[in-house]
Amino acid sequence: MKTYKGVIFFDVDGTIIDCANGINVPTKKTRESIKKLKESGYLTILATGRPMSFVNKDLLNLGLHGYIASNGSYAKIEDEIIFDYPIENSMLAELVEYFHENKIDYILEGQEASYVLNLDGDKMKAIIKDSGLGDARFIDKWDIKTVRTNKIVVVLNDENMYKKIQEKYKDKYAFMIHPGGNSFEIYIGKYTKGYGIEQLIKKLGINQEDTYAFGDGENDIEMFQVVKHGIAMGGYHARLEEHAYDFTENVENEGIYEGLKKLKLI
Template identity: 30%
Template sequence: MKKAVFFDIDGTLWDEKQQIPDSTREALRLLKENGHYLFICSGRTRVFIPDKELMPLGFDGIVAGCGTYGEFQGETKFYHKLEKEQVERLCGYLKKLNTGFVLEGRYALYMDRECFHPDYRFYDQISKELGDKLLRVSENEDNIEISKFCVNYVKQGQKELEQELEQDYFIIHRDGGFMEIVPKGFNKATGIQEMCKILGIAHEDTYAFGDSTNDLDMLQYVAHSVAMGDGMQEAKDAAEYVTTALWEDGIYNGLKHYGLI
């Protein structure tokens, strides 16, 4: 019976230097060879998922943007973007906070460099990765298309900020001093559910690998969930099985545990 296996990227498929263990490559090859579906399931929006590095590993599809986007064999199956009025209201509010924020879309990311501390390296990193797909907020406000966003913590008024956002969004507190913000009703689990419904994949045939707090929904939703051995404790607590660390053949051992390879 064909199974569908969903993999987080950061901390699961690759490390902080975007290095992928050879054992992971071999595990994915065997998984594909055995006839199963391979999916990326990421909080990153589609534009920030590098095809060159990941898609040759055998992935059939992608669930991106915390469940707001899905594609299968190169075809977009669903995309839930924010309405234009929401984006306009959001941009106006975030600009008043005097803090950095990143608007995340299907085709581009939007951020104004001057909103971040001069030593903030994330801008340089994504600028190198995205090139002309990293755009300024200030120069594109009439054409912004996004499904989620991130906001740095503010020194004053953090509680008020969260209360404002909680009306329409779900807040994921991440390491590195920022919050990942997703429209209510969407997460990795809803994306998996929508994709499986479209493809006719039974729930009992679903598996997921993750390592952090933004993986909790999918780890709790799928029939069989695996947390990386070097992942966050919250992910381990939510998973059915805890495999070894990323560089200790974690993906390979997790798939072997379930007899998928």
């Protein structure tokens, strides 16, 4: 496998783009910065909580070398899948049965597509619209015995639901509330961005001194704990601060470009 000078990992939301503030596609400077990194011999990897089915064409068109998706439970470089750890179907069946019994809306996030109970519900239509991915990435005809999903998103119907589900399944899963508090994730706690990055670094034989990451969220903490240089974007989550090597601007003020310049990588 090709050798690289180092590796840079990029979070998506709040790092490469900032949908909350109307920046839905990577800026020109971000695209140019990543191109320069590649030309200089650095490996560039997207590290995201999203599954690959939620990585849209604007992100794919950045031309990154690879992807760590679903919070570290899936990794791919070029055309090679490095690892893929879906939730066991027997465990999934128990969860889905509980959701159905309690009329809970959910999305089973897979790499090829994401799976829902009903595409026609008002809440699900709103989620699909907000995702900007279109109906093709969501499927409502699937078999619980064969479906592959690495992470589950649950839509909050009432304020007590999160605590109730967390208490019931705390010994099997980890949980994370989404910004805004309208939904939350359920996943196998072992798999984090940090876990995925650690596995990838070992496989590629990259020196830990030459590892960098840009992020802004709470789920970037483990990523910052694994790399040598964790760069917090402007507007970062408060818990991320103590784990950051350095800080940069937000997306609007070209945080990736400014951060890479400061590190003298471009």
